[in-house]
Amino acid sequence: MGNADFSNVDLFGDPVQPRREGRGRPEHVWSRENSNKVLLAFARGMTTKEAATAIGVSVPTLRKHYSSEVAQRDAAAIRFEMVQLNRLNTKAADGSVAAEKELGRRLEKARLDDLSKSMSAPTPRQERKGKKAEAQEAAEGIRGCYEPPAPPPGLLN
Structure with a gap:
């Protein structure tokens, strides 16, 4: 095992930013390494929030600095x-x-x-008919003396 300098990275291998004077956190800087992490997160099927968490930024920061990667998500x-x-x-x-x-x-x-x-695509289910619709179809299928009368002939003139 070689001696690697781990003094400037945190547990996950991200660079540690030295504390600056002034308010707020320092502006995030785009890096190829983070870009690749975001693309791999999307390739794995992670959400935008999960990809942002993976590189330690908020979702708005991810969208701001990695917009091309977010556009390629699907x-x-x-x-x-x-x-x-x-x-x-x-x-x-x-x-x-x-x-x-x-x-x-x-x-x-x-x-x-x-x-x-x-092969596993769901087959469309046949719509079930209610009791009234089934009775109507059965009545329309009756033949013989109870058969409904034929329509009267049309006008000849």
């Missing part, structure tokens, strides 16, 4: 998966058998997940 999981598949594909094209096997396994899993989603 697509983050799909984009992350595509980046992973692209990296596996590149390694497989370079001759890595392990990457080729992993790529095939992930593609097959995705195909099966899509298939199971389409």
